[in-house]
Every structure is written in C-alpha cells, then in structure tokens.
Amino acid sequence: MTNKLNTKVAIVTGASSGIGEATAVALAAEGVKVTLVARRADRLEQLTKQISESGGQAISIIADLTDEMQVRDMVFKANAYWGRIDILVNNAGVMLLGSVDGADTEDWRRMVNTNLLGLMYVTHAVLPLMKAQKTGHIVNISSVAGRITRAGFAVYNATKWAVCAFSEALRQEVYKDKIRITVVEPGAVKTELNEHITDTAAKEQFNLWISSITQLESKDIAAAIVYAVTQPPHVNVNEILIRPTEQER
Numbered sequence: 428m429t430n431k432l433n434t435k436v437a438i439v440t441g442a443s444s445g446i447g448e449a450t451a452v453a454l455a456a457e458g459v460k461v462t463l464v465a466r467r468a469d470r471l472e473q474l475t476k477q478i479s480e481s482g483g484q485a486i487s488i489i490a491d492l493t494d495e496m497q498v499r500d501m502v503f504k505a506n507a508y509w510g511r512i513d514i515l516v517n518n519a520g521v522m523l524l525g526s527v528d529g530a531d532t533e534d535w536r537r538m539v540n541t542n543l544l545g546l547m548y549v550t551h552a553v554l555p556l557m558k559a560q561k562t563g564h565i566v567n568i569s570s571v572a573g574r575i576t577r578a579g580f581a582v583y584n585a586t587k588w589a590v591c592a593f594s595e596a597l598r599q600e601v602y603k604d605k606i607r608i609t610v611v612e613p614g615a616v617k618t619e620l621n622e623h624i625t626d627t628a629a630k631e632q633f634n635l636w637i638s639s640i641t642q643l644e645s646k647d648i649a650a651a652i653v654y655a656v657t658q659p660p661h662v663n664v665n666e667i668l669i670r671p672t673e674q675e676r
C-alpha cells in the first residue's frame with residue numbers, strides 16, 4: 428500500500444465483476460474507502476467482505492444505474508456514509524453487439540441507458556459534491572470502440588464515442604473547479620462483458636476473435652486507473668488508450 432490515497436473516498440460503478448471489481452480491489456489496497464455499486468447484491472456483499480478481510484474499507488449499494496432516482500439515492504447514501512466523494516469511476520456498461528438491420532432495439536436501449544445515460548446520471552449527482560469540495564476526479568470507462576468503428580458494433584460504438592465526447596466537454600466545463608476528468612479506453616479485457624450478447628452470430632464472431640489473442644486482465648485496467656488517480660493535483664491524465672499487444676485495431 429502506497430498510502431497516497433488513504434484520505435480518499437471513491438464510488439466504483441459496475442463493481443460486481445470484471446474491471447469494476449478489480450478497480451475496487453486496487454483502490455482499496457491503496458487505502459481508498461470504496462462504495463461498490465451494481466445490481467447483483469450477492470457479488471457486492473462478497474467483494475465488500477473480501478476487501479475488509481484484506482484490511483480495506485468498503486460498503487456496497489445496490490442500484491440500477493438506468494434509473495435516475497436510484498442513482499441519486501445511491502450517491503446520497505454514499506456521501507452520507509463517508510462524508511465526501513473524491514473519486515468516481517464510471518465503469519458499469521453492457522456490450523450487446525449485432526447488426527443494425529434486424530436488431531432487437533431493446534439491446535440499444537440497454538446500451539444507451541447504461542453506458543451513456545447511467546454514466547451521465549451518476550456524474551450529474553456527484554458533481555455538486557465535488558464542486559463544493561473544490562476537488563474531485565471522474566474516471567469514465569469508454570473503449571477502443573470509442574475510437575475505432577467496426578461493423579456489428581454500431582450502437583456500442585455510438586455509446587462509447589459519446590462517453591469520450593462527454594468526458595472532454597465536461598473536462599472543459601469543470602477544470603476551474605479543480606475537478607479532473609480521465610477517460611480510459613480499453614481494448615479486449617477478459618471479463619463477463621461478452622456473455623451478455625444476445626445476437627448469437629455476433630457473439631460467436633466476437634468470441635472467436637477474443638479466443639485468438641491474449642486479452643488484457645481486469646487488473647491491467649485497474650492499474651491504469653490507479654496511475655491516473657495517484658498523480659499530483661496539478662496533473663490531469665486526460666486519456667488512456669490501452670490495447671492487448673496482440674490486438675490490431
């Protein structure tokens with residue numbers, strides 16, 4: 428533990444698996460007090476226990492981030508418990524790949540409502556607290572898909588592109604309040620993300636591709652996030668694009 432962050436408090440969304448889980452563990456190991464947010468209560472409870480058994484501090488709050496009232500309630504509870512919020516990792520997301528033609532538009536709503544609106548709701552609820560503190564760091568998880576388009580990725584691309592645009596415009600809005608914004612754009616990471624794809628052909632194609640390369644691990648992305656949030660206050664790491672060595676585009 429470097430203790431650089433041991434007075435800090437964080438919210439990590441999508442902490443019940445993958446990148447969010449690894450980020451919560453990595454931040455807690457740095458001494459950060461962490462609020463774990465997702466819908467799966469059992470996973471969050473297990474992780475809260477794991478973190479406290481390792482000497483860290485964490486609480487879990489169940490919330491569906493597509494519901495603005497649940498988001499506001501979650502941020503209120505987190506702030507009431509810890510008394511401040513220094514770091515927000517907007518990580519929760521879904522990747523429901525498939526062609527535009529013939530798509531189940533419910534997949535589109537889930538992606539837009541989670542990856543984009545959910546991220547915006549949490550940001551909107553946290554910003555007044557960070558402004559009052561005159562400090563804060565928001566880390567938004569976009570993707571290589573926020574920079575590179577591919578057939579079959581159109582709506583996922585659109586949400587992640589929007590996360591990049593939102594992040595940079597927000598940075599320009601809040602830099603005077605000493606709030607830092609970092610956007611992280613991972614390539615393929617070994618997580619549960621691909622398991623939720625509903626289009627069978629798209630899922631098969633994606634799984635074939637990821638089985639042909641050595642993917643990143645969630646802890647690789649967590650390490651990038653810890654790097655960004657441990658910089659001194661005058662340093663704002665704006666963007667981290669991180670691919671597996673074997674990923675071409």
Ligand code: NDP
Pocket residue numbers: 440441442443444445446447464465466467468470490491492493518519520521522541542545568569570571612613614615616617618619620621
């Ligand atoms: P996982 O599927 O392992 O994790 C996704 C997390 O998001 C889960 O904790 C899930 O929790 C949470 N989540 C999804 N929907 C909601 C919701 N409505 N409300 C609250 N929480 C929700 O995938 P990853 O760890 O890979 O994904 C994390 C982020 O990283 C995503 O934004 C993804 O787009 C991005 N990313 C991932 C890449 C990869 O290759 N894996 C590459 C680039 C970016 P629960 O179901 O319990 O609610």
